[in-house]
Amino acid sequence: MDVLSSGVRKGDRRALAQAITLLESSNPDHSCDADILLASLLPYSGNSIRIGISGVPGVGKSTFIERFGLHVLALQHKLAVLAIDPTSKRSGGSILGDKTRMEELSRHPDAFIRPSPAGIRLGGVGHRSREALIACEAAGYDVIFVETVGVGQSETTVADMTDLFLLLLLPGGGDELQGMKKGIVELADIVLVNKADGAMARAAERAVSDYQNAINMLRPASNDWVVPVRACSSLNGDGIDDAWRLIGEWRNVMQSNGAFEHNRHSQAQAWLWDAVRDRLEMEIRLQLDQSNEMREITKSVADGQLTVSEAAKKIIMRYRVGKAT
Ligand code: GDP
Numbered sequence: 390m391d392v393l394s395s396g397v398r399k400g401d402r403r404a405l406a407q408a409i410t411l412l413e414s415s416n417p418d419h420s421c422d423a424d425i426l427l428a429s430l431l432p433y434s435g436n437s438i439r440i441g442i443s444g445v446p447g448v449g450k451s452t453f454i455e456r457f458g459l460h461v462l463a464l465q466h467k468l469a470v471l472a473i474d475p476t477s478k479r480s481g482g483s484i485l486g487d488k489t490r491m492e493e494l495s496r497h498p499d500a501f502i503r504p505s506p507a508g509i510r511l512g513g514v515g516h517r518s519r520e521a522l523i524a525c526e527a528a529g530y531d532v533i534f535v536e537t538v539g540v541g542q543s544e545t546t547v548a549d550m551t552d553l554f555l556l557l558l559l560p561g562g563g564d565e566l567q568g569m570k571k572g573i574v575e576l577a578d579i580v581l582v583n584k585a586d587g588a589m590a591r592a593a594e595r596a597v598s599d600y601q602n603a604i605n606m607l608r609p610a611s612n613d614w615v616v617p618v619r620a621c622s623s624l625n626g627d628g629i630d631d632a633w634r635l636i637g638e639w640r641n642v643m644q645s646n647g648a649f650e651h652n653r654h655s656q657a658q659a660w661l662w663d664a665v666r667d668r669l670e671m672e673i674r675l676q677l678d679q680s681n682e683m684r685e686i687t688k689s690v691a692d693g694q695l696t697v698s699e700a701a702k703k704i705i706m707r708y709r710v711g712k713a714t
Pocket of ligand 1: 444445451585622
């Protein structure tokens with residue numbers, strides 16, 4: 390673990406990839422090594438801006454990340470891109486892994502791109518991704534993008550592990566905002582209407598003012614920040630530098646009013662409880678998953694004969710009895 394940890398801290402990308410694989414591993418035999426590794430990296434983490442990027446499939450997330458990422462790299466930053474994919478649990482696939490996306494970015498020596506963890510059975514995706522984020526920071530990446538599909542399940546997870554949430558929208562009418570889960574829009578710190586080019590340029594302009602009006606009616610998360618809505622084109626690069634400038638402004642405001650630090654502290658506390666839940670679930674499953682009683686309980690829940698809450702109580706009781714004997 391010492392060798393791996395120092396490899397990560399030196400910025401060795403292969404060591405970083407290997408470290409993340411270990412941290413993401415759901416194999417209980419790896420958990421001890423993973424803990425040691427994480428503990429050795431933690432003191433070197435924290436020196437980055439963590440940016441969540443979301444939007445419905447097709448809005449242009451990967452095109453945006455490629456363009457925006459290259460802009461950030463040109464400013465001498467080191468960039469890591471992680472992904473959280475709520476569907477990866479089911480399909481075993483990942484949003485960054487399957488397509489030949491972000492070609493230029495993936496070849497850049499100062500960029501590190503990591504697809505979403507696939508096939509995680511135990512433990513939450515968010516918990517693992519947070520650990521991957523820590524490893525990237527320890528490796529010297531000072532700008533981290535966490536990408537997610539804008540379908541509602543993973544946005545809160547991403548918002549809970551990032552400093553700033555950037556939402557991409559299409560130049561449709563206000564309908565899109567209506568159709569979207571209001572909760573997602575409320576998470577946004579900056580909104581960008583992508584594809585503001587060619588035939589869609591006018592529609593994008595209108596969308597910007599529609600969305601801005603709609604967003605101004607929401608209760609702001611901070612009294613010091615009015616969520617800005619801007620147009621951009623990931624295809625021709627318009628508005629990309631403006632987006633980075635806005636992030637800088639946001640950071641200045643949130644650092645000077647203390648919200649930046651405060652948010653990180655509460656995220657770390659939430660992370661702790663996620664970890665407790667994960668660990669407990671893993672222990673319970675290890676002890677009981679193969680037992681007849683567990684099979685009966687889960688079957689009764691599936692058949693509608695037992696409520697989830699009753700079943701959970703039974704499982705915990707059974708676990709306690711097993712622990713005590
Ligand atoms: P994702 O599913 O959100 O990752 O979206 P992609 O980045 O894969 O983009 C979906 C489609 O939109 C692709 O055909 C892109 O070329 C196109 N696209 C992305 N950004 C822009 C843009 O700024 N302008 C235009 N005109 N097309 C774009």
